[in-house]
Amino acid sequence: MRFAALVAGAAAAAFATAHSWPLDDELSRLVPTLEKMLSHREAPAPADRFLCDVAYVNDGDTLRCKDGTRVRLHAVAAREADETCSPGHPCPAASAASATAELRRLAADRTISCEQIGQSYNRVTAICWTPTQVEINCAMIRSGTTVVWTKFDRQRPLCRT
Incomplete structure (x- = not known):
């Protein structure tokens, strides 16, 4: 002491x-x-960060990079394209179409930065940011088109910035 x-x-x-x-x-x-x-100097990118040139948006919580990488938004749950929710998954009130449109608005045809959190069904689970540093996962939740998946949010919380 x-x-x-x-x-x-x-x-x-x-x-x-x-x-x-x-x-x-x-x-x-x-x-x-x-x-x-x-x-004004940015912090160095962690080793688990990668850039994704978004080729297309699959649905409200998944997109594909031009290099073939499939990205699943960490701790975000959206309805499936057929408007259903998988058993045991959180189910947002918003439609699948509205969630897909919101993810397209945020990420389509952009180069986004993502932090890999894990893997899920041959997809990288990640938290991603737009070129203007908007956290996409958080923006999707706040838009009301998706819901937070609490089980995964406890592992690595969203909306930290």
């Missing part, structure tokens, strides 16, 4: 000294530019 307090005090003193240290004119002019550059 005493050691942690000592380390915290030393860190605070170093921080205060560094921020009050006089800078020469040229360096002080560069500081705002460097701070701006660092604040």
Whole structure:
């Protein structure tokens, strides 16, 4: 406990000294530019991220990339194309057609970024983002065309950003 307090005090003193240290004119002019550059830098992509050039949208929770990868939206449940819901799956009130149209609006003909969460029936389960960083899984839930699949949302929650 005493050691942690000592380390915290030393860190605070170093921080205060560094921020009050006089800078020469040229360096002080560069500081705002460097701070701006660092604040806009994106975090490095995790190893389980991949890009998907969307070839087509299958239904309200599945799409296919141009490279052949099939992507199932993680923790999202939509009605099947025939308007049914599989036994044991959550069943949204919205139609399959409305969910498919919403996923097309968000992802069709775009390059999206996806984080692989797992596998399901020869599909990658993933959380995906539009080029403007809208989380597609979350947008689908919020649109009311799909529902959250709580069982999977507990493993890796949606709508974190």
